[in-house]
Amino acid sequence: MSELPIRDELRGIQAYGAPQLDVPVCLNVNENPFPPSEALVADAAAAVADAVRGLNRYPDREASELRAGLAAYLERESGVSLRPEQVWAANGSNEVMLQILQAFGGPGRVALSFAPTYSMYPEYARDTATTWVTAPRREDFTVDVDAALEAVATHRPSVVLVASPNNPTGTAVPLDLVRRLHDATEATRTVVVVDEAYAEFRRDGTPSALSLLAGHPRLVVTRTMSKAFAFAGARLGYAAASEEVVDALRVVRLPYHLSAVTQAVASAALRHADELQARVRQLRDERDRLAEWLRSTGLEVADSDANFLLFGRFSDRHAVWQGLLDRGVLIRETGPDGWLRVSVGTPDETAAFTAALTAVVGDGARAGATVVTGER
Numbered sequence: 001m002s003e004l005p006i007r008d009e010l011r012g013i014q015a016y017g018a019p020q021l022d023v024p025v026c027l028n029v030n031e032n033p034f035p036p037s038e039a040l041v042a043d044a045a046a047a048v049a050d051a052v053r054g055l056n057r058y059p060d061r062e063a064s065e066l067r068a069g070l071a072a073y074l075e076r077e078s079g080v081s082l083r084p085e086q087v088w089a090a091n092g093s094n095e096v097m098l099q100i101l102q103a104f105g106g107p108g109r110v111a112l113s114f115a116p117t118y119s120m121y122p123e124y125a126r127d128t129a130t131t132w133v134t135a136p137r138r139e140d141f142t143v144d145v146d147a148a149l150e151a152v153a154t155h156r157p158s159v160v161l162v163a164s165p166n167n168p169t170g171t172a173v174p175l176d177l178v179r180r181l182h183d184a185t186e187a188t189r190t191v192v193v194v195d196e197a198y199a200e201f202r203r204d205g206t207p208s209a210l211s212l213l214a215g216h217p218r219l220v221v222t223r224t225m226s227k228a229f230a231f232a233g234a235r236l237g238y239a240a241a242s243e244e245v246v247d248a249l250r251v252v253r254l255p256y257h258l259s260a261v262t263q264a265v266a267s268a269a270l271r272h273a274d275e276l277q278a279r280v281r282q283l284r285d286e287r288d289r290l291a292e293w294l295r296s297t298g299l300e301v302a303d304s305d306a307n308f309l310l311f312g313r314f315s316d317r318h319a320v321w322q323g324l325l326d327r328g329v330l331i332r333e334t335g336p337d338g339w340l341r342v343s344v345g346t347p348d349e350t351a352a353f354t355a356a357l358t359a360v361v362g363d364g365a366r367a368g369a370t371v372v373t374g375e376r
């Protein structure tokens with residue numbers, strides 16, 4: 001076939017994503033291991049049947065009922081009261097992020113983040129022809145405020161992206177950083193995005209940036225139903241921001257981007273938010289127990305406010321990843337060299353993971369998977 005007129009920056013690039021392997025224990029993409037309850041299944045099925053009866057018509061373009069439900073949920077979860085007009089929903093928070101860059105990034109503009117961070121951000125930047133720049137995090141994966149302000153002054157980004165809790169490290173940022181990033185970018189009118197995909201898993205005392213929305217008109221907080229809501233397959237992400245920001249996102253969204261079926265199942269899930277919260281508490285406890293176990297074996301574990309742990313360090317992390325896979329446990333080879341990321345699963349899955357890791361690291365010398373200790 002003759003060469004297609006693909007954009008130069010896309011030429012030769014392969015589609016990228018976490019491997020979707022058929023493995024007994026999948027702890028690689030931070031999904032919630034608990035499927036929706038039968039009560040939610042029944043409620044969602046009825047809501048879908050209702051939606052299907054009207055599928056000859058286009059869906060509600062503004063997703064009004066869903067956005068009101070999301071605003072009410074955020075108020076219950078974080079105590080921050082928002083008008084439905086301040087909430088925006090799309091097919092996964094990944095689509096929300098793309099829309100943010102479509103509206104506020106683009107040719108000649110810069111998006112800045114703090115590495116290591118979510119591997120999909122540079123792809124949205126590329127796809128929207130936005131220049132992608134990162135400033136490094138500290139050794140412990142926190143963000144140094146002075147270094148962050150310096151990076152903003154140097155690069156003058158139109159968008160700053162801060163994942164909190166961060167993927168793949170689990171690190172949450174203090175609100176002071178968000179406040180100062182917002183206030184230091186008054187002149188450049190920078191949009192400051194805090195990606196709170198894992199916010200529901202935050203430890204007690206870790207605040208949500210939602211509490212800063214009042215008085216910070218260029219702040220956007222994104223959330224998702226993919227993690228805490230155990231609804232990754234439904235593809236529903238959302239943002240909370242000023243009405244001005246939401247209006248800009250409404251300009252770039254595709255017509256009728258959110259199907260009536262998606263709106264119906266997402267609204268059904270919101271009606272079951274309380275039972276989902278109980279599962280979230282269970283997963284937070286499971287995370288803290290697993291972190292303790294990993295540390296007891298002599299491994300380093302990054303402090304996590306999310307439903308996963310970054311642990312290491314290994315002289316050959318790929319050998320450890322492969323050894324776990326050979327034992328039926330799939331985790332993620334991501335983050336800085338030497339580290340691996342494991343999602344928090346059910347107690348049975350945790351047991352399978354700890355048994356497999358014990359076997360692999362026990363074989364360490366042979367597998368080239370020795371644990372590296374000492375100063376980083």
Ligand SMILES: *Cc1c(COP(=O)(O)O)cnc(C)c1O
Pocket residue numbers: 030091092093094095118163166167195197223224225226227232236237
């Ligand atoms: C999982 C994840 C998301 C969620 O993406 P969806 O499109 O909502 O499934 C967003 N941001 C980060 C950092 C994530 O890890």
